[in-house]
Amino acid sequence: MIRLLAILALGFFLGMRHATDPDHVVAITTIVSRHRSLRQAAWIGGLWGLGHTLTILAVGTVIILFSLVIPPRVGLTMELSVGVMLILLGVLNLTGAMNAITESLTPRGGRVHTHVHTHGEYVHIHPHTHNPDFHPHAADKTPLARMDRVLGKLGAYQLLRPLVVGVVHGLAGSAAVALLVLTTIREARWAVAYLLIFGIGTIAGMTLITTALASTFSFAGARSPRLSRTLATASGVISLAFGLFIAYQIGFVDGLFTGHPHWVPR
Numbered sequence: 001m002i003r004l005l006a007i008l009a010l011g012f013f014l015g016m017r018h019a020t021d022p023d024h025v026v027a028i029t030t031i032v033s034r035h036r037s038l039r040q041a042a043w044i045g046g047l048w049g050l051g052h053t054l055t056i057l058a059v060g061t062v063i064i065l066f067s068l069v070i071p072p073r074v075g076l077t078m079e080l081s082v083g084v085m086l087i088l089l090g091v092l093n094l095t096g097a098m099n100a101i102t103e104s105l106t107p108r109g110g111r112v113h114t115h116v117h118t119h120g121e122y123v124h125i126h127p128h129t130h131n132p133d134f135h136p137h138a139a140d141k142t143p144l145a146r147m148d149r150v151l152g153k154l155g156a157y158q159l160l161r162p163l164v165v166g167v168v169h170g171l172a173g174s175a176a177v178a179l180l181v182l183t184t185i186r187e188a189r190w191a192v193a194y195l196l197i198f199g200i201g202t203i204a205g206m207t208l209i210t211t212a213l214a215s216t217f218s219f220a221g222a223r224s225p226r227l228s229r230t231l232a233t234a235s236g237v238i239s240l241a242f243g244l245f246i247a248y249q250i251g252f253v254d255g256l257f258t259g260h261p262h263w264v265p266r
Contacts, residue, residue: 004190011194015201018173019049019209023082023242027165028206029213030089030239033232038214044162045210046203051166052173053199059174060181060195064188070175072263076256079263082172083246085165090240094233166206176265 018024028048032041062068070078177198178191185191221228251257 004185007184008190008194008197011198012201012204015198015203016205016208018177018198019202019205023086023246024048024169024206025209026235026239026242027082027086027089027169028162028210029235030086030093031162031165032210032213033093033217033235035214035217038211038218040158041210041214042207044158045207047159048162048166048169048210049199049203049206051163051168052170052202052206053166053196055167055170056174056177056199056202057192057195059171060178061192063175063178064182064191064195070263070265072261073256075175075263075265076250076254076261078175079172080247080250080256081168083243083250085168086239086243086246088243089165090236090238090243093236093239179265 028045031048032044035041035044063070177195181191181194185194217228217231220231254263255261
């Protein structure tokens with residue numbers, strides 16, 4: 001039992017380390033490069049980690065419970081999705097499309113929209129705006145007030161984007177993590193518990209990373225707006241280049257596009 005608990009604790013810290021993988025950092029940097037709010041950046045990192053954890057837990061649990069063997073072509077295709085996503089993020093960043101989408105879908109102050117609120121066990125819906133004068137009750141009277149203010153400013157697109165990116169990253173790494181767990185933990189329930197704790201560690205790690213990145217961009221923006229724009233553009237270039245590298249590596253070196261795929265989960 002002590003050995004299992006030690007392995008589970010190790011899973012949390014390995015999850016935090018997993019968040020620092022280069023493709024993860026490049027993708028999340030491209031997303032937060034134009035954010036200056038540390039709180040919003042932390043939420044973005046947490047949502048990325050949540051998406052990653054949901055996929056790892058779902059796919060990994062199926063592999064563990066049913067002892068599935070992932071064919072090389074399927075495994076490589078799952079990993080290729082990360083390269084395609086990085087290319088897309090890089091292109092959107094460099095063309096300014098990401099900014100345009102963000103601005104068009106982010107709620108502005110004073111705009112009224114329907115919002116769900118909870119008071120204890122009571123849930124109700126009412127017109128809501130981020131201008132306090134239009135709010136039917138004091139914002140600080142609800143337990144979710146702080147979350148409401150942060151998520152309301154982000155908007156649906158900015159909430160879904162890191163979640164979807166996290167899901168794609170989780171899809172690419174789920175098989176490798178599940179196979180690694182099976183070599184260490186033979187009992188299915190403990191193996192699934194490891195995946196969950198690993199995912200929680202990933203959420204914590206990515207939250208810290210996005211907060212640190214946002215503080216860097218915020219500091220650069222305060223010193224020089226031009227430097228801030230340069231860093232944001234650089235993140236797009238790196239994302240595009242790294243995505244192309246991953247696509248080439250998987251497509252031609254690992255053989256996905258050549259008809260002789262060989263896949264080693266990593």
